[in-house]
Amino acid sequence: PGVKPGTAVLDAAQAGPADSGITVEQFKQDYRNKVERMYGDGLERVSDLDKYNALVSLVRDYLAEPWLNTKEKYRRTGAKQVYYFSIEFLLGRLLGSNLYNLGLNEVCQQALSELGLDLRTLRQVEEDPGLGNGGLGRLAACYLDSMASLGLPGHGMGMRYRYGLFEQRIVDGYQREYADDWLMDGFYWDVRKPAEAVEVRFGGNVRIKSNGKTQYIHEGYETVLAVPYDVPVVGYRNGMVNTLRLWSAEARLSEVVCAPQGGSDCQKAVEYSQTVEELSNILYPDDSTYEGKALRLKQQYFLVSAGLQSIIRNYRENNGHLREFPHKIAIHINDTHPVLCIPELLRILLDEEQLTWEEAWNITVQTMSYTNHTILPEALETWPEDLFRTVLPRLYLIVRDINEYYCRSLWEAYPGDWDRISRMAIISYNRIHMAHLAIVGCHSVNGVAELHTDILKNKIMKEFCDFSPAKFNNKTNGVTQRRWVSLCNPALAQLITDTIGPRWVEHPQELAQLERHSADTAFQHHLLKVKLQNKVALAKYVKEKHGITLDVNSIFDSQVKRIHAYKRQTLNVLHIMALYNRLKENPLLDIEPHTFIFGGKAAVNYHIAKNTIKLINSLADLVNNDKSIRDKIKVVFLENYNVSLAELIIPATDVSEQIPTASYEASGTGNMKFMMNGAVTIGTLDGANIEIKQAVGEDNIIVFGLTAEEVLAYYRGGGYNPWEVYQDNERLRQVVDQLINGFFPAAGDLFRGHFDSLLHQGDHFFVLKDFASYEAAHQVLDERYKDRPVWLKMCSANIAHSGRFSSDRTFAEYATDIWHIRPDTLPFSASEKQIR
Numbered sequence: 145p146g147v148k149p150g151t152a153v154l155d156a157a158q159a160g161p162a163d164s165g166i167t168v169e170q171f172k173q174d175y176r177n178k179v180e181r182m183y184g185d186g187l188e189r190v191s192d193l194d195k196y197n198a199l200v201s202l203v204r205d206y207l208a209e210p211w212l213n214t215k216e217k218y219r220r221t222g223a224k225q226v227y228y229f230s231i232e233f234l235l236g237r238l239l240g241s242n243l244y245n246l247g248l249n250e251v252c253q254q255a256l257s258e259l260g261l262d263l264r265t266l267r268q269v270e271e272d273p274g275l276g277n278g279g280l281g282r283l284a285a286c287y288l289d290s291m292a293s294l295g296l297p298g299h300g301m302g303m304r305y306r307y308g309l310f311e312q313r314i315v316d317g318y319q320r321e322y323a324d325d326w327l328m329d330g331f332y333w334d335v336r337k338p339a340e341a342v343e344v345r346f347g348g349n350v351r352i353k354s355n356g357k358t359q360y361i362h363e364g365y366e367t368v369l370a371v372p373y374d375v376p377v378v379g380y381r382n383g384m385v386n387t388l389r390l391w392s393a394e395a396r397l398s399e400v401v402c403a404p405q406g407g408s409d410c411q412k413a414v415e416y417s418q419t420v421e422e423l424s425n426i427l428y429p430d431d432s433t434y435e436g437k438a439l440r441l442k443q444q445y446f447l448v449s450a451g452l453q454s455i456i457r458n459y460r461e462n463n464g465h466l467r468e469f470p471h472k473i474a475i476h477i478n479d480t481h482p483v484l485c486i487p488e489l490l491r492i493l494l495d496e497e498q499l500t501w502e503e504a505w506n507i508t509v510q511t512m513s514y515t516n517h518t519i520l521p522e523a524l525e526t527w528p529e530d531l532f533r534t535v536l537p538r539l540y541l542i543v544r545d546i547n548e549y550y551c552r553s554l555w556e557a558y559p560g561d562w563d564r565i566s567r568m569a570i571i572s573y574n575r576i577h578m579a580h581l582a583i584v585g586c587h588s589v590n591g592v593a594e595l596h597t598d599i600l601k602n603k604i605m606k607e608f609c610d611f612s613p614a615k616f617n618n619k620t621n622g623v624t625q626r627r628w629v630s631l632c633n634p635a636l637a638q639l640i641t642d643t644i645g646p647r648w649v650e651h652p653q654e655l656a657q658l659e660r661h662s663a664d665t666a667f668q669h670h671l672l673k674v675k676l677q678n679k680v681a682l683a684k685y686v687k688e689k690h691g692i693t694l695d696v697n698s699i700f701d702s703q704v705k706r707i708h709a710y711k712r713q714t715l716n717v718l719h720i721m722a723l724y725n726r727l728k729e730n731p732l733l734d735i736e737p738h739t740f741i742f743g744g745k746a747a748v749n750y751h752i753a754k755n756t757i758k759l760i761n762s763l764a765d766l767v768n769n770d771k772s773i774r775d776k777i778k779v780v781f782l783e784n785y786n787v788s789l790a791e792l793i794i795p796a797t798d799v800s801e802q803i804p805t806a807s808y809e810a811s812g813t814g815n816m817k818f819m820m821n822g823a824v825t826i827g828t829l830d831g832a833n834i835e836i837k838q839a840v841g842e843d844n845i846i847v848f849g850l851t852a853e854e855v856l857a858y859y860r861g862g863g864y865n866p867w868e869v870y871q872d873n874e875r876l877r878q879v880v881d882q883l884i885n886g887f888f889p890a891a892g893d894l895f896r897g898h899f900d901s902l903l904h905q906g907d908h909f910f911v912l913k914d915f916a917s918y919e920a921a922h923q924v925l926d927e928r929y930k931d932r933p934v935w936l937k938m939c940s941a942n943i944a945h946s947g948r949f950s951s952d953r954t955f956a957e958y959a960t961d962i963w964h965i966r967p968d969t970l971p972f973s974a975s976e977k978q979i980r
């Protein structure tokens with residue numbers, strides 16, 4: 145505790161031209177004034193937090209004009225606007241990225257240094273916004289950066305959670321969850337817009353009034369005030385600032401409390417306001433109880449209803465005609481959480497705008513598009529029908545109508561095939577299937593990597609795809625090279641710029657030019673130097689935070705992501721145990737020294753995943769304290785993995801562990817970030833790993849394990865027999881037994897759950913089945929590493945071929961194929977060349 149991941153600082157040349165028009169002198173003056181005006185005190189006497197807040201406030205002043213101009217330009221040109229609805233936006237710290245995108249980094253750094261301050265220190269003051277959890281949320285944040293940088297009128301719609309998911313601390317090897325009080329010192333990037341608040345209604349009942357035309361009157365509901373907070377999203381040096389709108393739940397106490405009635409009513413009012421605010425308190429409230437489920441559903445509706453009301457209001461204010469709505473507005477649904485957008489837009493169009501069902505339905509379908517991020521059944525949300533009806537009575541009627549309408553069309557296509565119709569229905573067996581609703585109510589459904597989309601089309605959503613094949617398409621994920629190279633790895637960015645020029649920051653496909661230099665000794669030498677420098681920075685952090693000394697000349701091998709059985713941290717652990725056993729048997733074993741790095745959170749109620757963290761830490765204790773293996777291997781679990789920590793780990797990593805059971809990882813995005821930073825992937829043929837292999841060629845990635853097809857074939861045949869594998873492989877048998885035989889002295893029976901799941905419960909994720917091939921792959925990797933020029937060529941090839949995994953590429957595809965945005969209609973011309 146106390147040590148926060150640091151931040152890299154770009155050096156002047158890499159920061160590019162200072163095109164903001166602001167000089168160092170002016171910056172200094174403005175900054176001093178800002179501190180004095182905000183705190184009534186001099187720069188010398190305020191705290192680091194005050195200095196940071198003043199700096200943010202100043203940067204916000206600088207971006208106010210482009211923000212205003214952008215909005216103005218959108219109004220004038222009537223450009224089509226995209227709204228990306230997501231329950232998560234894992235933004236990461238914003239000071240560095242905003243300065244960078246504004247072209248102010250160099251000036252700011254210089255100005256601060258002349259004032260005796262260090263930008264790096266002030267950037268570290270910033271808390272990571274607690275607005276997301278994993279890949280889904282980070283992807284949304286990458287897309288915001290790309291939309292603004294490509295000149296696309298695209299905005300985020302999300303929730304302003306009072307607390308993040310949780311802050312992870314490791315106590316005695318266990319994960320402990322603490323409140324992530326990220327807003328404690330305020331969040332200076334957003335602007336509260338109370339005048340644009342809207343009301344969201346829950347509960348009550350619906351009266352149907354029929355005098356010529358049927359009317360639905362919603363009565364007896366509870367009202368929650370949704371207050372928007374706008375966060376500027378700065379494009380990369382194009383004068384463009386989009387908006388991320390975050391919604392916060394508030395009670396309008398002035399209307400609830402009858403103050404003259406005294407204290408007890410005040411008390412009630414405060415309690416009431418707390419229940420209202422609960423709606424935006426935390427991400428993914430525990431849904432193991434009825435109340436928890438209701439809260440999640442309410443939270444989703446809150447986001448959707450508030451977001452849509454504000455979009456429609458804005459559209460109306462700009463004299464938009466509803467007929468034109470789908471030509472002017474695109475609404476993107478990120479995973480199933482915002483699927484209520486579909487019935488909510490219908491509600492507004494039917495009940496408030498008085499359109500006919502046909503008109504409203506056509507507008508809705510043409511406006512909406514949906515991305516699926518997972519095939520895990522537990523993540524494809526369904527709601528109990530009675531809960532839905534109670535919380536959202538009007539929406540329930542609408543969903544029922546959609547279901548009827550849809551089932552009628554199914555009946556026409558498949559007369560008499562009741563089984564199929566009930567499998568495809570939106571409401572079946574008293575549950576409402578949100579993914580089905582999404583497919584029916586959107587004109588586009590996309591997966592996030594080629595394999596994932598194939599699985600959706602041919603397996604999980606096959607019947608839907610047979611029924612409306614044109615809807616389904618693939619958009620392989622991408623990550624922004626601006627945050628994930630320029631900002632987090634400035635030394636590498638500098639090397640790339642020195643080698644091929646600066647255009648790659650906006651045209652990442654130009655990274656391919658590095659290929660020509662990949663065998664060049666001078667280039668390789670620099671690359672090695674950059675990696676070493678990043679490893680030193682990570683080692684310093686690990687020493688300060690965890691007291692562990694890392695050998696910066698060892699192979700840094702990282703697996704950082706949510707802890708989940710399908711991501712198979714356990715396979716990684718078993719391999720390290722086997723390596724350790726080999727070293728114990730033969731202390732002279734000639735292996736490259738390794739540092740195995742883990743990071744990631746386990747969901748609060750996910751017991752086996754939490755035990756995996758304890759397993760990793762138990763192994764770390766054993767290995768790191770065993771003098772006999774002479775530091776040949778080290779294991780570290782880095783607490784509280786978040787964006788800032790990723791920015792430190794990824795540039796320092798040599799080997800990127802992407803080892804899920806094939807077919808489970810929809811895409812992965814960490815795999816892309818590591819690749820861009822020159823790490824070599826050891827991975828299964830899953831998600832985007834397959835496309836990474838296609839991009840870099842098979843010599844530059846190390847793949848192992850069952851393919852998705854093989855995994856799915858095993859499932860069709862009822863699984864496989866782990867006992868056979870266990871019996872046949874002595875080294876494997878030894879490590880599996882070590883889970884329960886006292887090898888971890890203090891663990892007792894703690895890891896029996898792992899043992900049982902591997903041997904007695906069928907090893908659902910094929911850990912044992914893939915073990916031998918994983919071990920062999922590691923040996924290949926070590927061989928390659930020993931031949932340094934070969935290894936560095938592999939690293940360079942990974943960087944050179946990472947351009948197609950830029951979110952700029954992905955977003956250009958979304959824009960043309962899904963949102964039908966024509967480049968010639970974009971108000972910011974710089975972006976035109978980016979869009980196909």
Ligand code: GFP
Nearest residue numbers: 278279280517809810811812813
């Ligand atoms: C999910 C999927 C990943 C995918 C991301 C973004 O992330 O495979 O890359 O969404 O599409 F699982 P996590 O839930 O793993 O964070």
